[in-house]
Structure formats: C-alpha cells, structure tokens
Amino acid sequence: MQPSPMDTTALNVVALVSIGAHPTSGRPRRAEQDARAVELGLRLAGEAMQVVHAGDARQEALRGYLGMGIKQLHVLEQPAQADVLHALSDYLLDSDAQLILTGSQAETGEGSGMLPYLLAEQLGWPIVVGLAEVERIDHGIAHVLQALPRGQRRRLQVQMPFIASVDNAAPLARQSAFGPARRGELTVTAANVCPDQLFKEGQLQPARPRPKRLKVIKAKTGAERMKAATAKASGGGGQVLKDCSPTEGAEAIFKLLMDEGVLR
Amino acid sequence: MMLNTVLPILLFAALALAVIGAMKRFAMWRRGRAAQVDWIGGLLAMPRRYMVDLHHVVARDKYIANTHVATAGGFVLAAVLAILVHGLGLHNRILGFTLLVATGLMFVGALFVAKRRLNPPARLSKGPWMRLPKSLLAFSASLFIATLPVAGILPAGFGGWLLAAILLLGIAWGVSELFFGMTWGGPMKHAFAGALHLAWHRRAERFGGGRSTGLKALDLDDPQTPLGVEKPKDFTWNQLLGFDACVQCGKCEAACPAFAAGQPLNPKKLIQDMVVGLAGGTDAKFAGSPYPGKKIGEHSGAPHLPIVSLDGKALVDAETLWSCTTCRACVEECPMMIEHVDAIVDMRRHLTLEKGATPNKGAEVLENLIATDNPGGFAPGGRLNWAADLDLPLMRDKQEADVLFWVGDGAFDMRNQRTLRALVKVLKAANVDFAVLGLEERDSGDVARRLGDEATFQQLAKRNISTLAQYRFNTIVSADPHSFHVLKNEYGAFGGDYSVLHHSTYIDQLISSGKLNLSQHQGASVTYHDPCYLGRYNGEYEAPRSVLKAIGIEVKEMQRSGFRSRCCGGGGGAPITDIPGKQRIPDMRMVDIKETGAEIVAVGCPQCTAMLEGVVEPRPQIKDIAELVAEALVETTATRPAQREAVEAV
Numbered sequence: 080m081q082p083s084p085m086d087t088t089a090l091n092v093v094a095l096v097s098i099g100a101h102p103t104s105g106r107p108r109r110a111e112q113d114a115r116a117v118e119l120g121l122r123l124a125g126e127a128m129q130v131v132h133a134g135d136a137r138q139e140a141l142r143g144y145l146g147m148g149i150k151q152l153h154v155l156e157q158p159a160q161a162d163v164l165h166a167l168s169d170y171l172l173d174s175d176a177q178l179i180l181t182g183s184q185a186e187t188g189e190g191s192g193m194l195p196y197l198l199a200e201q202l203g204w205p206i207v208v209g210l211a212e213v214e215r216i217d218h219g220i221a222h223v224l225q226a227l228p229r230g231q232r233r234r235l236q237v238q239m240p241f242i243a244s245v246d247n248a249a250p251l252a253r254q255s256a257f258g259p260a261r262r263g264e265l266t267v268t269a270a271n272v273c274p275d276q277l278f279k280e281g282q283l284q285p286a287r288p289r290p291k292r293l294k295v296i297k298a299k300t301g302a303e304r305m306k307a308a309t310a311k312a313s314g315g316g317g318q319v320l321k322d323c324s325p326t327e328g329a330e331a332i333f334k335l336l337m338d339e340g341v342l343r
Numbered sequence: 344m345m346l347n348t349v350l351p352i353l354l355f356a357a358l359a360l361a362v363i364g365a366m367k368r369f370a371m372w373r374r375g376r377a378a379q380v381d382w383i384g385g386l387l388a389m390p391r392r393y394m395v396d397l398h399h400v401v402a403r404d405k406y407i408a409n410t411h412v413a414t415a416g417g418f419v420l421a422a423v424l425a426i427l428v429h430g431l432g433l434h435n436r437i438l439g440f441t442l443l444v445a446t447g448l449m450f451v452g453a454l455f456v457a458k459r460r461l462n463p464p465a466r467l468s469k470g471p472w473m474r475l476p477k478s479l480l481a482f483s484a485s486l487f488i489a490t491l492p493v494a495g496i497l498p499a500g501f502g503g504w505l506l507a508a509i510l511l512l513g514i515a516w517g518v519s520e521l522f523f524g525m526t527w528g529g530p531m532k533h534a535f536a537g538a539l540h541l542a543w544h545r546r547a548e549r550f551g552g553g554r555s556t557g558l559k560a561l562d563l564d565d566p567q568t569p570l571g572v573e574k575p576k577d578f579t580w581n582q583l584l585g586f587d588a589c590v591q592c593g594k595c596e597a598a599c600p601a602f603a604a605g606q607p608l609n610p611k612k613l614i615q616d617m618v619v620g621l622a623g624g625t626d627a628k629f630a631g632s633p634y635p636g637k638k639i640g641e642h643s644g645a646p647h648l649p650i651v652s653l654d655g656k657a658l659v660d661a662e663t664l665w666s667c668t669t670c671r672a673c674v675e676e677c678p679m680m681i682e683h684v685d686a687i688v689d690m691r692r693h694l695t696l697e698k699g700a701t702p703n704k705g706a707e708v709l710e711n712l713i714a715t716d717n718p719g720g721f722a723p724g725g726r727l728n729w730a731a732d733l734d735l736p737l738m739r740d741k742q743e744a745d746v747l748f749w750v751g752d753g754a755f756d757m758r759n760q761r762t763l764r765a766l767v768k769v770l771k772a773a774n775v776d777f778a779v780l781g782l783e784e785r786d787s788g789d790v791a792r793r794l795g796d797e798a799t800f801q802q803l804a805k806r807n808i809s810t811l812a813q814y815r816f817n818t819i820v821s822a823d824p825h826s827f828h829v830l831k832n833e834y835g836a837f838g839g840d841y842s843v844l845h846h847s848t849y850i851d852q853l854i855s856s857g858k859l860n861l862s863q864h865q866g867a868s869v870t871y872h873d874p875c876y877l878g879r880y881n882g883e884y885e886a887p888r889s890v891l892k893a894i895g896i897e898v899k900e901m902q903r904s905g906f907r908s909r910c911c912g913g914g915g916g917a918p919i920t921d922i923p924g925k926q927r928i929p930d931m932r933m934v935d936i937k938e939t940g941a942e943i944v945a946v947g948c949p950q951c952t953a954m955l956e957g958v959v960e961p962r963p964q965i966k967d968i969a970e971l972v973a974e975a976l977v978e979t980t981a982t983r984p985a986q987r988e989a990v991e992a993v
C-alpha cells in the first residue's frame with residue numbers, strides 16, 4: 080500500500096547516507112541500505128526530502144544518491160575517521176526533522192551499526208529498527224510496519240519525531256540515473272569535528288564470519304525436516320520477563336550472557 | 344478548348360500547392376536538432392543513391408522492383424512532360440508521343456501495384472495505401488487520353504465536353520495524390536521525403552557499398568546536450584526526415600524477431616509513430632499491424648511532448664522500446680534506409696540516463712558494470728580463472744604481441760569458457776604469438792550502450808582504450824561479435840582505432856596460410872547461425888562458412904541465413920529487459936534450425952550459444968566454430984610445451 084501523498088508530502092524526512100563498497104569489487108558506491116532509506120524517504124516526502132552525508136564531499140559515489148532524483152545532497156564536511164555522531168546530531172537538532180532514516184549498518188569504516196542507536200540516544204528520540212513501510216501518519220503519530228525475520232511484520236505506532244533504520248526488507252532503491260546525478264548539487268557546510276579516539280588507536284582487521292550455532296536436526300521424516308527448515312527460529316529455552324524491575328532484567332540478561340560464554 | 348485552358352491551371356495550381364506543402368513539411372523536420380549535412384553534395388549524390396543503393400535493397404523483391412521502376416519512372420517522366428506539354432502548351436508531336444509512352448509505362452506499372460493490393464500481405468498498410476493504385480491508374484489513363492490529340496492520333500476536341508470533363512476529373516484526382524499529396528502527407532510523401540532523406544542521410548557512409556553500424560556517441564562533456572531523445576524534436580532533423588520517408592512496406596515488420604515473438608514492437612509502427620510525433624496527432628489513422636497486444640488509437644503525441652510516459656500513455660510505451668534486440672534486421676530490409684536502431688537507442692538513452700527506468704534486471708546489470716566491469720557482478724579478480732591452468736601470456740608481461748586475444752565477459756560463464764579454451768587450443772596449435780589483457784580487460788560496454796547507458800559505455804570504452812594504448816599489437820581477435828563490433832566500430836569516436844577480427848575470420852586466415860593441421864569433421868550434419876553483430880553489423884558471412892568448409896562441413900543453410908539471419912534474441916540487452924511476448928525468440932530460431940535437419944548448429948557468439956542452449960531439449964547441439972575447429976585439430980608430433988597443455992585443456 081502506497082501511503083497517500085496527502086499524508087506525507089509535508090513530512091520533514093531526512094535520510095542519512097554513507098559511502099558504500101561493492102561486495103565483490105570493493106569499489107565505492109551508494110550503500111545498499113542507505114539507498115533504500117532514501118527510496119523510502121522519496122516515497123514519503125518526494126523531492127522535498129533531505130539527504131545528508133557527513134564526510135568528504137569529493138566522493139563521486141555520493142552522486143549515486145543524487146541520481147535517484149534528489150536535487151541536493153547536504154554534506155557536513157568531516158575528515159576521514161572522525162566520529163560523525165556529534166556533527167549529525169547538531170545538524171539534526173536544528174533541522175525540524177520529523178523522521179530520520181538510516182541504513183542498519185555502513186558498508187565501509189567501522190560499520191558497527193551503532194549510529195542510529197547513538198543518535199537516538201543523543202536526540203532522545205524513539206528508534207524503530209528494520210522499518211519496512213510507513214502506513215500512515217495522523218496527529219503526529221506514525222503507523223509503521225517493522226520487519227522481523229522470515230518476512231514477518233509488526234505494526235507499531237511511534238510518536239514523531241523518531242529515527243528509523245532500514246534493512247533489506249525495505250523497498251529496493253530505484254535506479255540511479257546519470258543525468259540527475261550529474262545535475263544534482265552537493266552543498267557543503269563545515270561542521271564540528273570530533274576525532275574518534277577508538278578508531279584512531281584501534282587496528283582494523285578483516286572480519287571473520289561469525290560462527291553459526293549448530294543446528295541439531297532431530298526430524299525423522301521429510302515433512303518434519305521441512306517444518307524445521309521453515310519454522311521460526313526459537314531458542315526454546317527462552318524466558319519472557321514482564322513487569323520486572325530494571326535490575327532484575329539486567330541480571331537476567333547478564334546471566335544469559337555468562338551462560339552463553341559471551342561474557343566471562 | 345476547355346482542356347487547353349483548364350489543364351495548365353490545374354497543373355500549376357497542384358504544383359503550387361505541392362511547393363507550399365513541401366515548405367511546411369520541411370519546417371516540421373527542422374524542429375529537430377541540428378545536424379551536419381552536406382546540403383549540395385547530398386543533393387547531387389541523391390540520384391545515384393536512389394538508383395544504386397536503394398534499388399539494391401528493393402531489387403531483393405523482383406516483383407516490386409520492376410513495378411516500382413515502371414510506375415515511378417513513368418510518373419516522373421510523365422509529370423515533367425505533362426508540365427511542358429499541357430502546362431506550357433508545347434504541343435509538339437514528339438513530346439506528345441514520349442508522354443504517351445511514359446503514361447503507358449506508368450499505367451502498366453500501376454496495374455501491377457493494383458495486383459499486389461488485391462490480396463495484400465499482412466505487412467503492407469491498408470487505408471490510403473489501397474487508394475494509391477487507383478490514383479495512379481486514373482492519372483496515367485486520363486493523361487494518356489488527353490495527350491492523344493497532341494500526338495496527332497486523335498483530332499483535337501474529340502470526345503466533346505463530357506470526355507474533357509471526365510479527363511479533367513481523372514487528372515485532378517491524379518495530381519492531388521501525386522503532386523501535392525506528396526508534400527501534404529499522403530502515401531506519395533515517401534517519394535518526396537525519401538529523395539531528401541537519401542540526400543541528407545545521417546549515415547552517408549552507407550551509400551556506395553559502405554557500412555555504418557556503430558552507434559553515434561553522445562557528447563557527455565557538454566552538459567547542455569540532451570541525454571538521448573525525450574520528445575520528437577530531440578531527434579536530429581534529418582532523423583525526423585528519415586522517419587517521414589517510410590513507405591509502410593512492412594519489410595521491417597516481417598523481419599523483426601520481436602514482432603514475430605509477439606512482443607509489443609513493430610518497427611514499422613514505431614517509425615509511423617515517430618511521424619505522428621513529428622507532425623502531432625494520434626495513431627488512429629495507422630492502417631497496418633499494431634504492436635502485438637496494443638490497440639491502435641490509444642496513443643498520441645506532438646513534437647514538444649514526451650514520447651514515453653512512465654505512468655500513463657503517450658506516443659510509445661516503454662516496453663515497445665525495450666523489446667528490441669538491436670538485431671538490425673529491420674534496417675537491413677528497409678528500402679528507404681531508415682535507421683530504426685538508432686532511434687530506439689536514442690529513446691532508451693533518455694529512459695536510462697534521465698529517468699533511471701531501465702526495466703527488469705537492467706538497473707542491476709548497469710550497477711554491476713559500474714562496480715565490477717562485468718554485467719554479472721562477479722569479483723573482477725576472477726576474470727582469468729577460466730584459464731588458470733593454461734598459462735596464458737599476459738600483455739602486461741609481454742608488452743607486445745602479434746595478436747591481442749580479447750576474451751570478453753564470457754570469461755565468467757562456464758559454457759563460454761569451453762569455447763574460449765577451444766580457441767586458445769587453436770591459437771597455440773597455430774603457434775600464434777598472442778597475449779591477453781587478463782585482469783586489465785573490462786567489459787567492452789556493448790550491453791551498457793544498448794541499454795541506453797551511454798555514460799557507463801563511455802567510461803568502459805575510455806578505460807579499455809587507455810589500457811590498450813599501453814601495449815603493442817597488430818590485431819585484436821575476439822570470439823565475441825559484440826566486443827568485436829564495439830572495438831572495431833564504436834571505439835574510434837574515443838580515439839581507439841584498431842584492426843579487429845572475429846575469431847572465425849582469424850581462424851580462416853590461419854587455415855588459408857596453412858598454419859593449422861586439420862582433419863575432417865566426423866559425421867554429424869551442421870547448420871550455421873549467423874550472429875547479427877557479425878553478419879549484418881559487420882558483413883562477415885563468408886569466413887565462418889569457409890572455416891566450416893575447411894573441416895569438411897557442408898553447411899545445411901537455414902532459410903533465414905546470411906543477411907536475413909534471424910536473431911537469437913540475445914542482443915541489445917533483450918534478455919536483461921526481458922519483455923514478455925507470446926513465444927521466445929530463441930525457440931523460433933530453433934525451429935529454423937530444426938527445419939534443416941542438422942544435428943549440430945555452429946555458432947560464433949557467446950550470446951547465441953547461451954540463448955540457443957536455453958531452448959529445451961531435444962534439440963540440435965550447439966557448438967562454437969572454435970570448438971569444431973579444435974576438435975578437428977590434428978596433433979602434430981611437435982613437443983612444444985604449449986601443445987601439451989592444450990591437449991589437456993579441452
């Protein structure tokens with residue numbers, strides 16, 4: 080369902096974009112998820128949406144976003160390896176943004192996926208992870224669909240303004256065309272630079288794929304195997320804590336992490 | 344004498360109207376963008392282009408060629424003489440007799456035109472075109488009778504008022520069709536626009552036996568240049584003139600594989616839609632076959648309106664443009680030498696470069712080309728994996744070689760790797776001094792360009808050219824006709840001029856210079872499928888056949904072979920845009936192949952191989968010429984290391 084334009088064109092949507100890297104060649108490109116965030120923004124607010132990048136305006140790959148039909152891309156000038164969090168939150172606080180869209184995780188740099196959370200914390204806004212669709216907005220409340228694993232969706236209501244990150248469940252980004260990419264404008268503003276201490280001192284090493292939990296298949300018949308393959312992932316031993324105090328909750332989580340060997 | 348007073352008025356009035364119409368029509372063409380033409384030289388060359396080049400195409404259909412010579416020749420002569428005799432009153436017996444001969448000739452021709460129209464094939468347009476033979480007959484017969492007194496065969500004033508009136512009516516009908524109908528948009532427009540189109544053709548190199556098939560480059564350095572064609576007025580004015588020259592003979596429609604497959608494309612209708620666009624109006628008057636699956640009368644356009652509307656109807660639907668395989672069968676058949684493919688790619692350019700609306704897998708393929716230099720998005724570092732055990736000489740190491748073997752993106756395709764390995768075996772057996780670019784090679788840009796992405800094409804082209812500029816070689820040899828065509832005909836505009844050969848041509852040269860020791864092909868009967876980009880684009884029909892002959896294969900020719908070869912469906916990015924039809928083009932081609940009873944179809948193109956092998960079995964086997972030659976190689980006693988490796992390879 081396409082939201083009717085009446086609801087959303089006046090919406091002040093900002094998409095935060097980064098420089099991506101192609102998975103097989105490693106060449107710079109528009110980042111896949113960030114482009115999906117822009118796509119979602121374009122569907123909501125049309126060309127009135129804002130696209131913001133904190134980094135180097137000379138990166139040609141930024142034009143990949145302009146090619147989606149955006150007239151202007153706002154660049155907050157930041158040196159490589161700066162912590163862009165503060166520059167972004169300063170900018171966003173002044174921007175009347177009602178909805179901020181980001182990808183879930185950058186394809187280059189630290190790629191920790193922390194930015195949307197840290198930003199939400201700094202701004203004090205709610206965050207929706209894995210936004211798939213904005214259904215409608217009334218009286219400042221957005222009715223959205225959140226993507227869950229295996230194609231499931233959860234309907235949420237969020238008070239605006241809020242931050243939402245998108246992953247591959249969001250609509251595929253439209254093609255980036257050469258003409259609009261060439262015409263589009265990159266407007267550059269200086270912004271406070273905050274060096275990223277960790278990134279400066281730390282060392283980068285290639286990621287190793289995270290080991291997968293062994294799946295013990297107990298199924299005897301084909302039908303059972305099918306069921307096991309398609310069923311919701313369920314830890315089985317999980318425990319739902321409701322109406323407990325923060326301390327109890329934290330203790331339960333701590334215990335679980337100890338049991339799983341994440342913390343020692 | 345009524346005739347003697349009224350006829351001149353009639354003739355000159357018709358001529359005056361014709362001139363006014365011509366000026367109006369000319370102004371319509373000139374709405375298009377500027378183009379460099381040789382105004383005078385073109386006009387001077389026009390008669391020759393008409394009588395030699397155009398006739399060469401028309402003469403493929405003897406019936407209509409003779410008919411046209413009689414009718415058109417008779418008419419031109421009759422028109423000139425009629426103006427002299429009846430217009431200026433030069434009542435000279437010799438002129439009179441000549442005029443009688445001319446009108447007689449025209450009448451006979453018109454009878455044959457009428458005969459074809461008795462039961463016209465589907466490709467011909469009906470509507471006003473059904474009226475044309477009658478107009479021709481009326482004009483020639485009336486003029487004939489009216490001239491009899493001049494020749495002294497009948498007394499002046501014979502027949503009285505009634506006959507004179509009838510004759511006048513006949514001539515009036517005739518001149519309105521033939522004189523000013525020519526410039527006001529009737530069927531005879533083809534003669535007027537056609538003559539000027541020949542004079543100011545956008546690819547004058549095509550005349551005099553030349554060939555001009557490379558797409559024209561867009562000037563991307565100038566931000567003012569429109570990126571392709573959005574509105575009819577974005578075509579160059581001589582392209583508009585070209586569209587106007589169409590006689591609606593439907594030869595293009597009959598040859599078009601997309602039309603036959605029931606995809607929503609008919610090259611003839613497309614050209615007529617462009618005519619609608621340049622003049623403004625709807626397609627309701629079109630009296631030929633529609634785009635399969637699309638009703639006539641629902642589309643309209645004007646010079647200043649977009650041709651394609653992405654969310655509604657305009658002049659042409661986008662899927663019509665994306666159905667084309669750029670096989671050039673239409674251009675090859677067109678007696679008016681109209682350039683359909685140029686027009687289609689021009690309009691695609693706008694859709695891709697401005698609208699970002701390349702359908703289906705298009706966007707993904709283009710993104711891959713930008714990010715990985717190959718359409719499949721494979722890691723660029725794997726480009727030479729197919730030859731990991733072949734120890735191929737690299738240009739980077741050698742710097743210099745006789746032959747630069749252009750591998751192409753088939754390097755990433757397991758089926759095509761067999762062809763490539765076979766070709767390496769042949770090259771090594773002939774002791775050719777060759778080398779490959781290896782990881783320095785990039786996609787040639789063929790598919791990007793045909794999908795309208797001129798920017799990506801030019802990037803790839805420029806990078807390839809600067810790579811090639813580092814090395815010294817005499818010839819580029821490629822087993823991919825698409826790379827071959829692009830390197831040979833489309834890199835020149837960017838400063839890359841090379842001698843490029845298709846592997847069949849090169850193998851043919853190796854054979855005739857005695858460098859290959861070949862046995863005879865065993866058994867199976869073979870037919871050969873001409874790839875569009877080798878045949879129609881580059882005129883190479885002979886070499887593949889002579890290579891096959893050298894290994895003892897007598898090709899069982901398909902009915903549609905040589906310049907009439909039917910496309911496999913794999914060109915122009917058609918498998919990527921994948922516009923649905925009623926059947927698939929490769930299936931239709933396989934029917935052609937099966938009709939010959941051949942067990943093997945020899946091919947010379949990775950696209951053709953992939954498309955034809957995609958047809959469900961049982962079907963003949965598909966083998967590249969390189970594979971057939973490699974199978975026929977006789978292992979000589981020599982113990983060259985290269986030879987030993989090649990034996991293991993295939």
Ligand code: SF4
Nearest residue numbers: 599667668670671673
């Ligand atoms: S190039 Fe081929 S597919 Fe395209 S319109 Fe012409 S005949 Fe049809």
Ligand code: SF4
Nearest residue numbers: 589590592593595677
């Ligand atoms: S475009 Fe050429 S081949 Fe096609 S109908 Fe017109 S004149 Fe005939």
